[in-house]
Amino acid sequence: MKRLEKYARGKGLARLVFALVFGCVASAQAGTVKIGVAGPLSGAQAAFGEQFWRGAEQAAKDINAQGGIHGDTIELVKGDDACEPKQAVAVANRLVDFDHVSAVVGHFCSSSTIPAFEVYAEAGILSMTPASTNPMVTERGLATVFRACGRDDQQGVVGAEFVVKQLKAQRVAVLHDKDTYGQGLADSMKAHLATLGLKEVLYEGLTRGEKDFNALVTKLRSVKADAVYFGGLHSEAGPLVRQMREQGLNAPLISGDGIMSETFVTSAGGPKFVEGVFMTFGADPRKIPSGQTLVEQFRKGGYEPEGYTLYSYATMQAIAQAMRATRSREGVKLAAWLKANPVETVMGTKSWNAKGDLKISDYVMYRWTSAGKYEEVQ
Amino acid sequence: MSFHILVQQVVNGLVLGSVYGLIAVGYTMVYGIIGMINFAHGDVYMIAAYLTAIFLAALTLLGIQSPPLLILLVLLLTMAFTALYGWSMERIAYKPLRHSTRLAPLISAIGMSLILQNYVRLSQGARSQGTPTLIQGSVRLFENGPDQFVQITYAQILIVVTAVIGMSLLWYWIQSTAMGRACRAVQQDRIMAALLGVDTDRVISVVFVLGASMAAVAGTLVTFNYGSFDFFIGFVIGIKAFTAAVLGGIGSLPGAMLGGLVLGLAESIFSGFVNTDYKDVFAFSLLVGVLIFRPSGLLGRPEVEKV
Amino acid sequence: MTERSVSGGQSVGAVLRESLITGVVALLLFAPLTGVSLSGYTLEGHWQRPVWLAGWVVLGRFAFGWLRARGHLVGRLSGRPKAGSALLASWIEAHRTFLLLALCVVALILPWFIGKYWLNVAILAWIYVLLALGLNIVVGLAGLLDLGFVAFYAVGAYGYALGFKYLDLSFWAALPFGALLAACFGVMLGFPVLRMHGDYLAIVTLGFGEIIRLVLNNWMDFTGGPNGVRVPFPSFFGIEFGRKAQPGHVTVHEYFQVPFSNEYRDIFLYLLLMIVVGGLVFVIRRLRRMPLGRNWEALREDEIACRSLGIQPVTVKLSAFGLGAMTGGVGGVFFAASQGFVNPTSFTFMESAHILAIVILGGMGSTAGVIAAAVILTVLPEALRDFAEYRGLLFGCAMVLMMVWRPRGLMGARRARFDRSGVA
CATH class of the missing domain: 3.40.50.2300 (Response regulator)
Structure with missing residues (x-):
């Protein structure tokens, strides 16, 4: 662990220095699509953040293995909000402004999702939460916010x-x-x-x-x-x-x-x-036929894909499909496409209404x- | 309000209070000796909960089946290792600050608390964990019809009994052994005790070891009783136990136990008959109220102002 | 870190032996918690982890002991400033005005270039500067340990949020309103509890902080409970920062004929905060020279002597408490304005601890130290984001190390003049 920590420290420092030297402008390299995964990676709710991350990581790997998005590979960026609104806003700003992500999978706690989505919407970035069920998330007339779960x-x-x-x-x-x-x-x-x-x-x-x-x-x-x-x-x-x-x-x-x-x-x-x-x-996503092989794959890796793991996977799939179909990274275009077209995900076919809520949540x-x-x- | 419900709430309060009391002892002893609030103490309790589950699983894998033997072995092992954690914590984060301002160790304790939480989260994962139910069964008292009874589990009885035994042993140790006397001497006047040949560093280490083992007793018992824990449990219970210690009069050992029981009873009675939402508000208001009328807590000695 | 270490002169053999003992203890500590991990009711083995960890501990301990034996670390741990830092201090003292001006210019230029993310962090840093300066009046100057400072911060933030919701208060009206409300709370709390001493006061304030948070969380009908309250963004004397203005209003980019940017609002908040902090620093400097400020510090040092000189302890303490609370309230209003949303999870005990850590790390009573510490402790957790899940661990380590390295804070020297050992 300590060894990893040392390694991470070295890498982090290097990255920090790099960012400072090049004027904090780390624009997305050609050939990659940056997608933020935000949730409680630390703090009392960290278990759910882990589910998010596992699901998104696996989805990114699978999508990249199938050729990515028109040849561009997906690169995930972690954002830890510890389920605290203040940190959620900070992380959202960081993902938007520092990491220049094209879309965000996240936040877990509704109290984090609500203020963070405002930041994404203001920046015109597509955001979809796999887990926040509070009605307020989609009730505020923001154009680019979605959720992959019910209310x-x-x-x-x-x-x-x-x-x-x-x-x-x-x-x-x-x-x-x-x-x-x-x-x-x-x-x-x-x-x-x-x-x-x-x-x-x-x-x-x-x-x-x-x-x-x-x-x-x-x-x-x-x-x-x-x-x-x-x-x-x-x-x-x-x-x-x-x-x-x-x-x-x-x-x-x-x-x-x-x-x-x-x-x-x-x-x-x-x-x-x-x-x-x-x-x-x-x-149960684990019972949906399209998800069976994936569940087996997770279990083989020693991880039980419980709770929101597959929701997070499905969220990634939806974002990737919207990007493929529109050949765009713009939140407004992606959002319009998602609201008009059903998406085939590991959890079955999903389609969204004008607010960004699932049309059918069973x-x-x-x-x-x-x-x-x-x-x-x- | 029926009689059964009232008795049941008192039982709940006593059990909860015993747990608070055991943890409060750690706060009160450290405070009595070096005048510092050890904010990492709640996390020592959390470490004990994890150690309990790990030793239980390990001993079960080794083929030990009998529950009493398992409980005893797990309790002793957990106490030993938690005590080691208490000792090292003092060495790393507090000892270098012995001669600085009084608030410096407070901040280093908060840092230590963050370290322990994150250390456990990284090594054991963030999800909540549990232990299998080891102590099963319960007794019913005053049974009188289908809804009219007071039910007490054996695990709850074990908590109260062990808390009483642990506290009595500790009390005996403080009152009647040479080391205990040294502790009391350091508590009264550290410089004077040192001048009279008491090894104050050793006394402080011993106090941390004892405080941690008491937290270990609480951690083990709570884990056996409630069976569920995560890396964050130390926080809430730590603040409550600290409240209990101050309520009883910080620095006083019987005060810690009394404060724990009062707080536990107050919480369960208020929660049971008034409102659960405002249970914690009531607990803290009780503290404020008691301190306004007894500024040194229930059993604390009034502070002597020295010129 | 024993007494003899200060004199140095341990042999390499002794250092080695100590390191190995440390290693054995570390192995014992790490073995159960990192060597196996719980998986349901059984265990998974990770035997290499404790060995690696203990190995690193031995190495670190050896390097540390060796350096110390060579005399490289003498004096560091005992908190006495070295000759070098004394030199630095005198240099800073000599070029004070110039340095201050330079810092101000940098701070003025900064927000235009750092981008929205760092701008937000900078705003947070300013808010923490404000909060820490407020707490510094209470803890550093008046010597009252307050573990529930977050209560006043929460009162300020909710004062704005609820004031807008029910009374339609604007940001500019909310600033004095929140400050006054927080001051009222401070005096209300202070009145009964200021008779208490030291740590009893600490726990009562902690309890008060928790009570405020719990009430905010439970009182669903009035405060919105855990769902929080939305807060409007402030306007610039009626000119709005949004992309599109409300009917009857204009937006900043239309008014000044510049392209729209969502950074203007934050830059505005940043500059406003700078002005407020500057004003506060000025007020505190003045107060410290006035009888009131002198009374605070005198009371901190010796309450009995003060009473015999005819100083009313309760009034003096109340004034410190009220003033600190007011500053906290202003901080809260700014926090609410910058976040656009408040909810009780922002006001936990850890927040109080964080502010207290700033004050103590800054060196209690020192304004410059507190400002430096606030910036460090706000930027550090953000800079540590690159370490992802190790962030909390590293932040904890940093807190312990900073305390061990500088127990009197970054700039505690000013206090030392009239310091008595053992007094907080």
Whole structure:
């Protein structure tokens, strides 16, 4: 590690000196297309940044192997925002102004994506997030922003319908992790429960980074919840469901795509605790035929392509196809093309509406099994 | 509000409070001896959580099956290695600053905290990790119908019992051994103690080792109980434990435990009966309130102003 | 780094032995955490990693010990400035006005050439200069350890954001509004807690900082919670910086007949920040010579003596606290204006720690040192971006090394005159 670090330091210094000597102007060399991959590569959400990077890296490799974009090879540039808006803006400016990227795959946290996309849009650069589900991302009338995932409000519809119609729950508790994503999900759940004529019995937020939710679980017991909806990520959902079961509360837990990770099982303390947990997620990319070989390829390399890995891969594919088709790097042209044409990706055919949202986002309900795997609920 | 729920919340508070108390000991001891807030202490706890999972996996691979033996071995190994981390941390980042301003070690501690977090992230990956459930089962008390019961897991009982044993041993050690006496002497007056022949450097090292091993006990127990951790867990719990240490009166060992219990109980009662969103706001407001009326914390000695 | 090291004169053999012992300890430390990595509930081996790491540690330790034994590093670690740096200091002192002018000219020219990315970093750096100068009044001059300074920064930023949202405040109205609001908060917090001493005060301010952040995050209906609030970009006396103006307004590039560039807005903010910082520096210089500033420093040194001389500690402390908070508030307004978006994640405890690190690295109480440290600690993490995932690790190392190298900060010499050992 240290050796790598030394190496990186040498290389970084050289690059810095180079950049200074040549007046900070590192314009893209002929024959390459620079694409930024921005997300939390450090900080508490770094696991998701890694998924982004793995997916984009593999996609770039595959696209380059097929001849790149009309002969130009894709070169990826990392941007670390640590899920912090300030750093997201800094990174966005850097990608635009310093690295001169032609498009951006990223940001993860909605709270980072929202301000960063403003920077890209202002510079006329195409940006597409594989993961930010907050409606605000595409609701601001920016022309060159897209997302390759669904929106919170869509997940909420599926979740609420499922809780009311299939679980026939009467006393639903809605929890969240007080972050843009989690609270957005919980709010949309709450809203759709209301349209179905159900008022939640509890609506509260837990603190991200904590592991002891016993007090909250006891409270769930005291309000006699018969279904618990959690808007948040697996690092909190795991301990939460374990503590529910350990305290003898057997109400089903329902959550969104934030717990879509094999790590959810590990962090819950074993498969027996996750049995009977439900979650909404896009039709599993790992099951889509076009993705099968790719998934095998990832697994052979020792990496389970979970969560947003394939979303990130698909985002790269969409950008590359738009560039090929338009023979342009201009955000506005690329955006117009993407809004008019469907794209064949590893996750199936995708097409976008005028806002930049997916036309069809097929959230379905999954159930975790006692083997620690998940399967679609029929 | 039913009786069962109240008792259950008290149990939750005691368990959480024991964990806070164990970590708060590390803050309070270091503060008592060298008057420094060791911001990297929460990350020592995080290191302990990782070591616990690694030793558990390693010992399981070696074929040890019996849970009590596993728990004991993992606990001892984790304590030893975490103590080594505590010791080295002091050597690298704090010892060179022994004779400088009091705020310099504070910044170097914040740097150390960044180093430890990133070191673990780089070597173990960023994703959250877990351990298999080792201690299973629970007892039900006051059972009276399907919803009316108080359920306590064996792991929770283990946390409270071990915390009590650990704190008692530490208390005994401070009160009754030569090294413990030296510690107290250094705490009262470092220069005087040094003049009387106490090796203050050694005492400070020992304090870091002990603080780290207490954090290791907490890390191991929490990992067995909650089973989930990542490289960032030290931060939130570190601030809470520090709050507990100040609440109890920083520098006071029983104060740390008391502060931990009060904070744990306050959090779970507030969360259970008022609102979870504002639980932390309540915890910090409690701290501010207590300090306004008792400026040295619950059990802290009032500061003597020297002219 | 033991006592005898200062005198030097260790033999190579002893250095070698120490290095090897260090290596063994390092191997023990690295073995469990880097030698294996968790994968689900089992382990993957990476046996070469701890060996490499420990090897590097041995080498580094040996090189360090050897250099020290040769007398190359004497004095560095004890924080005493060497003769060379004293010379430099006197040279700087002699050419002060010229140097200051040169720096100002460079700072004025800089924003036009560095491009949008570095321009943004420079704006951040100025904001941190502002914040650190504010905290410096509290920590450096008045000697009150404040670990929750970010609270006032947040109040300023949200003061602008929410002021715009509900009261339709413009940037120019928000500047005094945010400053005043933050000052009010400072006095409100200061009043009950300033009786406390040293580290009790530190933890209470830390708690206060967290309370503000948590309330901002939880109070969904008023603050927008984690979703944050959008903030309009400032205008230049009613002239806008956008590509297209709002109806009834003109844009800068139309007004001045120049081509559009999205950098004008940032250059404007940069220059404005420069003026504000310059004004603040001037005010602080004046204050330090006035009775109020002298009282701050006197109180820092000896509270009992001050009280016996008839100085009211609470009033004096409150004034420092309020003034520091006000500066923090102004910093917050600028932050909100430059980001165009605020959300509670920008105001965590790490932010307070970062500002405090600037003040301490700058050498508490020294204005020039604080400005230098603010620039270093803002540009450094950005410059480290080339190291990608090693950035955090390197930044942590830099913080520890800087403290070990210069425990009294970059320019702590001014303080040393009336320093007592053991007092912060």
